[in-house]
Amino acid sequence: MAKTNPGRFFEDYRLGEVIRHAVPRTVSGGERALYHALYPARHALHSSDVFARDCGLAAAPLDDWAAFHVVFGKSVPDVSLNAVANLGYAEGRWLKPVWPGDTLRSESEVIGLKQNSNGKTGVVYVRTRGLNQDGDVVMEFCRWVMVRKRDVDAPAPDAVVPDLAPVIPAEDLAIPGGLDFTGYDFTLSGEPHRWADYHVGEVIDHVDGVTVEEAEHMLATRLWQNTAKVHFDATNRADGRRLIYGGHVISMARALSFNGLANAQMVVGLNGGAHANPCFAGATIRAWSEVLGKAETAAPGVGAIRLRLVATSDGSVGRRRGEDGKYLPGVLLDLDYWALMPL
Template sequence: MAKTNPGRFFEDYTIGETIHHAVPRTVSGGERALYHALYPARHALYSSDEFARNCGLSASPLDDIAAFHVVFGKTVPDISLNALANLGYAEGRWLKPVWPGDTIRSTSEVIGVKQNSNGKSGVVWVRTRGMNQHDDVVLEYVRWAMVRKRDVDAPAPETVIPDLAKVVASKDLVVPEGLDFTDYDFTLAGEPHRWGDYEVCEVIDHVDGVTVEEAEHMMATRLWQNTAKVHFDATLREDGQRLIYGGHVISMARTLSFNGLANAQIVAGLNGGTHANPCYSGDTIKVWSEVLDKAETAAPGVGALRLRLVATKGGEPFTLKGDDGKYLPHVMLDLDYWALMPM
């Protein structure tokens, strides 16, 4: 009997089942160093222990998106090893910081399935939770992926599409314990712009661009132990290209948004997200943001901005969808998130 794991296919998922993902990961300062080398991230709260202490934390935690990658990577062998594409996200909340020395593991509950009309694949929705060594949930989110069928003749399951919130309510955002921005050092952070300087509907061009390299993408994907075949095996796609991990695009976009949003220090909520078009090696990522909403929090000096983060590969600036309502071909990522920043 074969001992290897071919991964799950669409017909292998059952509504309500909980999947306990293998291989917990203990994180260290090495994750931060590699993350900052790959992207390179510059937000001060995640770069300096002293800056973080001045903001009421005991030290600098792991970058929020890096923590997301660790949790996400655990799920890939069970959820998206045979995926054709990772389609979107909703109801994401960062509940506790991840500190160097924490051990992270993940579980996922299957909350939706829908077979595609071609009968060759289907969409699976899961709610994933990442826990630390104390069984505290550090992160939770919903994602959905298009997964191949093993047997195209297998009967279609009953369709269940989960009813997901379009936005995480600002009152449900969790501010890290002790966070205090009343003595925030704008000079060290790199920009003077605070919460009150941003207006709803304001659009920010983040100016800079980065061309994606095959080697960097594969190193990043391995770093998070993401084993999805389409990111490594070029023979799986008719075009003969490796598909760049969508999380790599998210991290690059978040990093590029520093220029204009340097004080959007903490990612606290993930309202929605779509990988609108594939990214390949050689594509140049450029980024713009739109302010969608603003909210106050109970933490001293801390406000929340709801932001749309859009990553493109050329095309007309600040464009998103065509007259037909579909994403334009140059749009790779449309991410809706909450960030915490000084008021």
């Protein structure tokens, strides 16, 4: 009996099955330090225990996307080890803050399957949940990945494509208990702009750029225990290039968005997202955001802002798609999310 794991292929998935992923992980301040070393992340609520306590929290929680990467990474050996590409996201919600000392594990339910017309690959849809040591769900999200078939002659399953909500209603966002922005310190946060200063349709050029290095993106991906072959093995692709983990682009773009959105402190909802074009070492990532919506919340002084975050490799701002409706070649990431901001 083989003792090594070649990973699952498309024909190995069954609609409705729940996969409990291996290797729980206890997170600490080390994850935060490495995250802030890899990305220019400096939102105050995730950087300072004192600032977080002044906002009603017990301490600074782990950065939202760092927690996402840990949960995501657990799912990779069972969901996307043999993936050609991670295609998109929907219905993501951060339900509870993740604190240093928490132990996270993941489980995924297969909610859709569709073989591609070439017969060599198929798309697998899963809903992944991250749970802490108490069994509380701290986050959940849907994603879909293109996975190779082991046997091109294996029969195709009945196609099932889940009906996923395009937007999470603001009233369904989970606001951390105790969060209070009525005494918010705009000097310490880094910018004076509050929720009321942003308007729907506004486009913000985040100005700064970071060139991605091969060693850094592989270090980041190993940090999350993401074992997908395309990120490490230069023989896995015909062109001999290592594909940069899409989450690395997400975190880089989110960190760059500090310049213009320093007070968008906590990510609480992921409405949708797509890795529009592949990213490779040597690319310089820049980002811009568009305000898509705004909503008040029941928490004192806290508003929700819906943002489109676009990462590019060519520095373009304001355009995502060409006249044919397809993503422009310089667009790496198109992400639609909710964040919390002082009113």
